Amino acid sequence: MGYQTTLLCIIGFNVLLGLSVYITLATGQFSLAQVGFWAIGAYSSAILTTIYDWPLLPSLIMAGLICGVIGAGVGYPCLRIRGIYLALATLGFSEMVRVFFLNFRFQKMVGDTLIGPEGVLGFRYIKVLTEPWHIYCMVILTIIFFLLLERSRLGLAFKAVQEDDLAANSAGINIVFTKVLAFSIGAGIAGIGGGLYANYMSYITSQDFAFNMTLVAVLYVGLGGIDSFYGPIVGAIILTILPEYLRFLEEYRMMLYGGLVVVITIFRPKGLIDRELLDRLKTAVLRRIVSI
């Protein structure tokens, strides 16, 4: 596989991760649980395809469903807390998941070899079923989902809850349902992303889903902006490509990466793609159309 294709795949994964953080944040819930769901999706889909010989698509749907259900289970008790408290609680969840998989053993004889997650050693010899176009398809489907969501009543409900959940509640929106649903959808997206990732990498360990990945996921969303779903997409793309373009700096590139993150955030605290920029783009496009 060529360098460009691989890079595109990684961008695809990161966009999915960023969007799954975004959808929860779209109802005002700052969740760091996404990496936990990513790990659950990765392990469950890999077990289904590799040990039970399922095809990729059903295993992905199953991974998404498992994560969606667990997401609702995590999201419901988390309704009581918000902001940084919610972030820390969900970080606790992610870390519990990581430690669980660190100790998780589930091995079966497949053919004549023993295959399955092996604690610290991770899960080796996962079937490589994910083709690059699977990833692109998933990204496009997710973007279509977000486009539809933006135009739906549910999307409006999300926005209302994000702005002010008390006001949304008095306007007749069921906040419990809306918030838990957002949590669940975010978990589902992360689960499917994780499943694609596992069947792409062929080897996963619990260490892949550590605190660092959580921090990076937050960077995508924070740097891209949380006013619309374009933000996390742009954030994920830029932050994945940036280290590649900085390769000529060799050892200094990650230092510059950290520095750039700081500088960009100082100058655009609401993220690169904020509402102002979107409005300006929208009027520019409209003007172009009108003048034609």
Next chain:
Amino acid sequence: MSIIESLINGILFGGTYSLVAIGFTLIFGVIHRLNVAHGATIMVSAYAGATLTLLLGESGYLVLILAFLVSISVGAGLGLIVERIAFRPLRGASYLAPFITTIGVTIFLEELFLHLARIVPIFYPEYTPFHSPLEYMGINLGTYYIRMVYLVIFIVSILLMLILHLWVTRSRMGRAMRVVEENPEIARLMGIHVVKTEVMAFVVASALAGAAGCLIGVSVGTINPFMASHLLLISFVIIVMGGMGNMYGAMIGGIIVGALEKLSVSLLSSSYREAILFAILFAVLVIKPEGLFSHRAQKRD
């Protein structure tokens, strides 16, 4: 190792956790933002202390005390810089923005020291040693063996906490800080310079982080650029247990977590100890978000 022995060692080493968590919670109490760069501050100060011992090339008590002072001052200086770069420009922005900048600062500092560890001749690429005369010393209490380092760590931590307590309750600046914690608007009306107070909170918190960095480096014997990322997670648990912004909760919480950690190592397999900590984190936040030791109900955002 017997249970009582690990309990004693856990409580003694827990002093460093308390120091880290107090700094963390102090900053949270004053500005209600998380300083993710707190971990990097610990790491950089530990390197500063270790550099001194490596340069002087000997490990007497005087050198150790000097290294400790260097660590504290480097920590305090770094706190000033972090506040200036990652927080001051973002006053009034959402809580996400300083989260992002401090992650950026952390990445920068970790990568910087990863690079320095490779090119500076006195450092080692993987683990840089932090020598001290306490390295192989220990005392026997009956049948229990206690590492001298742990004892020193505990005494120093308690002393620092005592000084901090006196500063917060007696000095003008410390009391001003508590007012800002309570309500920045009223503090401003009372003629308190809020920004200056916040800077002071950063300096004190980061100096404590520097002290913790030196103590941890000495007790482990080696330091590396990623030594603090695990510590950061642990101090999240501690400040949540003790109640966010509650200094005394962090003191007790640190010691409890230290004891729990060493206990669970001797009772369970070591990889489960973190699971227990994070289960506590999740449960406390969901059930009693104001922390275990506080009866004051706190705002939940």
